[in-house]
Amino acid sequence: MTTTGGPRPRGAWWWEAAITATAFALCLLGGVVQVDGTLAPPPAAAYFIAVVSCAVLPWRHRAPLAAMAATTACGVLVPLLGLFLSPLIVAPTVITAYSLTARTERRAASAVVLASVALLVAATPLLGALSWQDASRMGAVVAFPLVAGVLGRSAQHRRAYLAAVEERARQAERSRDSEARRRVAEERVRIARELHDLVAHQITLANAQATVAAHLFDSRPAQTRKSLHELVETTGDALDELRATVGLLRQSGDAPAEPAPGLSQLPTLLESFRRAGLEVSVHQDGTARPLPPGIDLTAYRIIQEALTNVTKHARTGSASVRLVWHSDRVSITVTDDGRGTANVSMVPDRPPGYGLIGMRERATAVGGQLCAGTRPEGGFLVSTQLPLPPVKDTTRRTDEATGDAP
Structure with missing residues (x-):
């Protein structure tokens, strides 16, 4: 059987102690009611049932099915020991039914139904002439584990839903981070491509014009002067385009962009x-x-x-x-x-x-x-x-x- 819960945190020992003490008190309170309907101090059999059934409660998280079987067996023994089978005396069974359905994924509902049927079968020979009061009491004995099972399954589904929501949120966060990194990488490549095209073009032209000017410097001063003039224009254009590109990168997303060349x-x-x-x-x-x-x-x-x-x-x-x-x-x-x-x-x-x-x-x-x-x-x-x-x-x-x- 697959369980969905892990070991309890160390700081929850007081919570387990409170649950066990409450279940023990309910078992003893159920032993106060006698078979003939009178009230009397709980007999030794009631103490035995309370001690045995409550002793397995701390183990219901690690072995929920075994704990369920043990508390159900104690409930079946109640009529055999001359005690009145009431909803209070089967409180440990109710608790283990909730834990079983809240922490397991398979066959939990079947186990709870079998436990309720076992309690009903154990109590049936002692009913005799069945009155409405006895029928309602036995119905409560059978219904309490079933209701606890339904509540446990609902809690399991809620935990699974919250876990799925958290996982989707983590996936969405990872996707956003991945998308942001991808966009940053694409933008880095785009900027590098633009700067490469801009700088390579203008520097190549400037280098060619400077080469011509150096070659004609002594023999043709007029042509050299023209080449230098064109070199100044080229470098000026390069500075303007570079300034426009850097300015575009500094703009916010809502700022108007300069028209791209075409x-x-x-x-x-x-x-x-x-x-x-x-x-x-x-x-x-x-x-x-x-x-x-x-x-x-x-x-x-x-x-x-x-x-x-x-x-x-x-x-x-x-x-x-x-x-x-x-x-x-x-x-x-x-x-x-x-x-x-x-x-x-x-x-x-x-x-x-x-x-x-x-x-x-x-x-x-x-x-x-x-x-x-x-x-x-x-x-x-x-x-x-x-x-x-x-x-x-x-x-x-x-x-x-x-x-x-x-």
């Missing part, structure tokens, strides 16, 4: 690369459509990072950006014809980079995909497919409004 700012982005010496051509096929903010930012950042890698590693002065608009997706391809590699992780003597990793993470985050690699004819290719929201059928809606729909 394909509408593509001409400005390409112009910054042209100032650094990289000629970028753009080709578009299909009808351009407004993009959701997340996909718009992803497309912008992928083009920005791909061109930044071309500037850093491809050792070429030109690159090509191609956008193909489909009904359900937009394809973006960035190619170059350089002799180097656009993946910093492939360059010897350089630490691994996160450019391609960040681009793939961005594409995957919006439900797209990205591939990158060396082209057979030379150079490097970055291609991504980003999903587009479905186009609303405005033609059908207009026909229905005018009544021309079939």
Whole structure:
């Protein structure tokens, strides 16, 4: 039999003593009533029943079924010893019935019913001519253990319910902590990706412009002055973007956010690369459509990072950006014809980079995909497919409004 309760706390000894003393007093009080209905001091048999049945009460938590059987046996012996079987003298049986059903999960109800039947059978031969008073008294003897069993089962169900509620609360707390940690990790990756794209782009352009200025410093002062002027503009733009990004991170959740860059700012982005010496051509096929903010930012950042890698590693002065608009997706391809590699992780003597990793993470985050690699004819290719929201059928809606729909 499976029990749901453990050992009693050490500080509960006084509670056990009080229960045992009360049960002992009730047994003796039940022995005061004689079989003929008169009152007399409890005989020695009453003391025997009280001592034996109450002695097993402290063990009802560790062995509830054995304690129940022992107190029921004492109740069965009551009529055999010439005592009157009353509800008071079977008080230990009532207590063990409650403990049995409150602390066990299986066969507890059957044990309580059997105990009540045993008490009824033991008392039946002594009834003789059954009066209403005797019948009600015997009904109480049988009913008390049953009622105690029902109360014990109710207490067990209540404890199980409270334990389930507490467990659900703990699970919810753990889930909240796990969700909070997951969101913090995602936000950390997002911030790192944004700062990487921002810093890598601007620092690459600044490095290219500074290289040009250093190379032309002696031979072409005018061109050097122009390159330095463009370097100042580039570093100024970098500081502004970095300041805006840090300011965005400092804002509260209700503060208005700065608009994120998108394909509408593509001409400005390409112009910054042209100032650094990289000629970028753009080709578009299909009808351009407004993009959701997340996909718009992803497309912008992928083009920005791909061109930044071309500037850093491809050792070429030109690159090509191609956008193909489909009904359900937009394809973006960035190619170059350089002799180097656009993946910093492939360059010897350089630490691994996160450019391609960040681009793939961005594409995957919006439900797209990205591939990158060396082209057979030379150079490097970055291609991504980003999903587009479905186009609303405005033609059908207009026909229905005018009544021309079939």
